[in-house]
Amino acid sequence: MTTTTVARRANAVPSDPREHARAIAEAVDEAWHSRYGGSRIEVPMSVVAALALVAREAPDAEQLDRLGEAAERLDHEGFWLLVQRLWCEFAALRPDLNPRTKHLWYWIDEEPDETTQRAIHAVGQAALRRGVFGRFGPDGWGDTDLLGMLLQTMKSHGGRKGIGQFLTxxxxxxxxxxxxxxxxxxxxxxxxxxxxxxxxGAAQAMRENGLDPTQCEWWANDLDPLAAALCAVNLHLWGLGWRVVVGCGDGLQDAWMHEALRDRQVAIDEMQAAWRQAMQIVAVRQLLDLPTPESDLERAMRKARPKPPPPPPPAPASSTFDADAVYRQGSLF
Ligand SMILES: C[S@@+](CC[C@H](N)C(=O)[O-])C[C@H]1O[C@@H](n2cnc3c(N)ncnc32)[C@H](O)[C@@H]1O
Structure with missing residues (x-):
């Protein structure tokens, strides 16, 4: 890892995770609104959620730093393609959560207008500069509700009051x-x-007692689709495993549990069918020896890559008299 990137990460990260989350949330809120991002606050939240997921899934800190640097270099179009790719990959990794998380990524199918793309870019840059990648690894955002902090910051006070959205x-x-x-x-x-x-809190208490929270069943629900979506991402960020069901309905009735379980199974079946189809396409391409086309994101990342330094100018011809060469040519005498 280069000294610059280590320094960049260390500078960006307050030692208290909650203060760190607050700094990111405030910077993102300011970036979104100052760029006229609009009222669809699920869009900036989706950008931060995607980046927080990368911090958890990246294989090592060095690769994460490299991705951070590449992401900072992307223009607004390239950055939006990156967010799109991150969500596609998460949807494939956790199809069970798709019925809820889709509230965060439904918009990636329609290419946003340029103003929105610029606001998304500004949000991503603000989150990166404030160190959203600074908490790296499985424990990255595993002990803090970054997304809850963001939800509270971005929802206007009046908007939260209606359904009592004040998180503990x-x-x-x-x-x-x-x-x-x-x-x-x-x-x-x-x-x-x-x-x-x-x-x-319950998962942290289990870990304190040396217990493994992935051995529990975690059932969560909220009436608000955005809160439920962020909760679904959180349960992955917090490493609660696969026995997770997230609903979006009236928590005062138990219908949400049946619906959530059914939606979850449908999403898993759909993803399995899509995988089978994708594997068939890959097999046919390999059989026909067809090259893999470059994606729009790969093109954008390649263009944003810093140009290699120009080769050094050729060394000036030696002014030393090469007596041997002249002698061999026989022109000395
Ligand atoms: C005060 S917050 C508390 C959230 C969380 N339990 C905590 O302690 O941080 C209340 C949450 O309940 C949700 N809510 C309100 N009425 C609900 C209902 N009938 N069914 C499900 N969720 C509801 C709101 O959207 C809000 O997110």
């Missing part, structure tokens, strides 16, 4: 988690989950 601070959720202290194999239910902070 993490210090309190950890205390409550310790009181509940689920055991492995437990089914943990949160019918009005917001972005899922209570579940984070």
């Amino acid at each position: 601070p993490e210090s309190v959720t950890l205390l409550l988690g310790r009181m509940v202290a689920p055991n492995e194999g437990a089914r943990v239910l949160e019918p009005c989950a917001g972005t899922g902070t209570m579940l984070l």
Whole structure:
């Protein structure tokens, strides 16, 4: 890893994860609104969620730094293609969460207008500069509700008040988690989950007791599709495993549980069918020895790559008299 990138990351990251999350949320909010991003706040949230997912999934810190540098160099069009690609990959990785997370990525099928693309770009740059990649690895954003902080920052005060969207601070959720202290194999239910902070507290309490939260069933629900979508991403960011069901319905009735389970299974079946079809296409291409076409994102990244330095000018011809050569040519005498 280069010294510059290490320094860049260290400078950007406040040591308190909650302060770090707050700094990102405020920078993103300011970037989105100052670029006239508009009222669809799921779009900037989707950008931050995609970047936070990369920080968790990247194989090592060096590659993450390289991706961060490449992403900072992209223009607005290239950056939007990157966000599109990240969501496609997450949809393939966690099809079970797609019924909820699609509220964050439904817009990637329609190419946004230029103003929105520029606002998306500004949001991405703000999040990168504030160190969204600074918490690297499986524990990256695993102990903090970055997306909850963002939701609270970006929703206007009035907008939150209507459905009481004030999330419980993490210090309190950890205390409550310790009181509940689920055991492995437990089914943990949160019918009005917001972005899922209570579940984070329970998972942290389990880890404190040396227990593995992936051995539990985690059921979360919220009436608000945006909160439910962020909660679904969070459950992955927090490493709660595969026994996760996220609903979007009225938590006062239990219909949400049946619906969430059914939606989850349909999404998994759809993704399996899509994989089978994709594998067939790959097999046919290989059989016909067809080259893999370059994608729009690969083209944009290639164009944004810094140009290699020009080759050094040829060394000036030696002014030393080459007596041997002249002698061999026989022109000396
Ligand atoms: C005060 S927040 C608390 C969220 C979370 N439990 C926490 O402690 O951070 C309440 C959440 O309940 C959701 N909500 C309100 N009425 C609901 C209902 N009938 N069914 C499901 N969710 C509901 C809101 O959208 C909001 O996200």
